[in-house]
Amino acid sequence: MRVLTVLAILAAGPVAAQTCGGSWSAFKAGLVDEAVTLGLERGVAERFLANAQQDADVLRADRAQGVFQRDFVDFSRRLISNNRIENARAQSQRQDAIFDRIEAELGIPREVLLAFWAFETDFGAVQGNFNTRNALVTLAHDCRRPELFRPQIFAAMELFARGDLNPDTTTGAWAGEIGMVQMLPGDIIENGRDGDGDGQVSLKTSPPDALLSGASVLSSLGWVPNQPWLQEVVVPDAMDWSLSGTQTRLPASDWAAMGVQAREGDLAQLPASLILPMGRNGPAFLAYPNFDVYFEWNQSFVYVLTAAYFATRIGGAQVYDAGNPAPGLSGDQIQQLQEKLQARGYDVGGADGILGAKTRAAVQAEQQRLGLPADAWPTASLLAQL
Known part of the structure; x- marks a missing residue:
């Protein structure tokens, strides 16, 4: 568990070891040196990184997240279909035993896990074909969010040392997640669970393992049993x-x-x-x-x-009432809005064209200042007034 202890330290804030960019070979050498300070054997770290390569497709995927610029109605209608709901309910019956165990032991409702399972990998059908090691090292070398990905490299090294990850063949999502519910290496170390009783944690091939592990993550994050969401x-x-x-x-x-x-x-x-x-x-x-x-x-x-x-x-709820909302802004307009809000001193998390929680809070504050209904929904009229 020594890697997890270090993961917690690194997650607390930037440290000197969290460098990025520069020569690829020098960057890998720095990772090896840091791995040794964390208690990993130098030979393990060197073998893990021996064939590591930068993956340009990973960086393109990281930059191309325009789907999150869609509004809720558009986004939800694209992701949710009657067929997906029927498949979820069929999987609920097929995996009834592990869902019963999860609900009894951890109090995580099956519909919550089914929704993640559906969205993350379409019930295991689309788990990603990015090399996990290359994805993590590429994103840690990139200077956009190295603090998120560098700790996961050392967790992946730990899995490699245990014989639970092959750095040359393990694949998953572009951001380094692995398996049916897409878990990062650090989460696998902390919350990987054997749900089918075979003595292994097989997140890519065993639905019981993946679902119990995902439930363990949600429980560790503070899910309160027997309460709605x-x-x-x-x-x-x-x-x-x-x-x-x-x-x-x-x-x-x-x-x-x-x-x-x-x-x-x-x-x-x-x-x-x-x-x-x-x-x-x-x-x-x-x-x-x-x-x-x-x-x-x-x-x-x-x-x-x-x-x-x-x-x-x-779980049986009816389709939401979409109402008649005012037309929203395009991604480019949201970016213009964010730039104007930043100029007024708001922290919107960057001008990325995505209407996230920070941008919504800033919009709401400006609506109040302007005497508008402060419902956090930006319109062309608000953009013009700013």
Whole structure:
């Protein structure tokens, strides 16, 4: 577990060892030296990196994430289909035994795992064919987000030392995730579980192993058993829209007092945030504390909300009411908006054309300043006013 201890240290903030760029051979030599300081044998690190090559396709994939520029309705309709829901329910029956075990031991609902399984690899059918070692080393050498990927190289080395990863043949997603639910090496070390009882953790070929391991990740991230994560609601025509957004959490009774009602069933008696992904005239949801765990799995707001909503659909919820939201902005317009917000001192996480949580919060603050309904949904009118 020594690598995990170091992973936690590295994740806490930049350190001198987290360099990037420069000569590829010198970069690999630096990785070997650091691996030795972490307790790995030099020979293990050298063999792991011996054939490591930069992968230009990985960098292209990292830069080309335009799908996250789509709005929630467009994005969710592209990812969710009746066929996918039917496949999820069929997999629920097929893997009933491991889902029962997961629900009993960890309290993770099967529909939550089924949604991730569907979105990440289409139930194991599309796991990625990028060489995992090359992907991690390429992304660590690249200077965009080295702090995220450099620690994972040492975790992958540890898996190699254990005989659980072949650096020349192991493949997965472009960002280094492996298996049916796409887990990074550090997560595999900490949460890899043998679900089928064969004494091995086979995340690429064993659904029970992959599902139990994914459930262990969610549990480690703080999932609370027997609590909901997302619920569609109906909002009144007028209210204090500045209270919407993930940054505000109120008791369900407070939302009810403002006129927010569950579209199906009753509101859960838990603290919740009002999520309006396309403004006050679009779909509306209450996000309960378990919703936060989704952001530990993926940082994209539109992906997280879609995955959480899809899980409710698998569980029997009806199709959301899309409403009649005001037309949104294109990716280029969102980028212009972000540049204007940055000029006003807001931290929007960079001008990437993606309407994420930080950009939404900044939009909401500017809407309040301008006396507009502060529902965090940017329009062409707002862009013009800025």
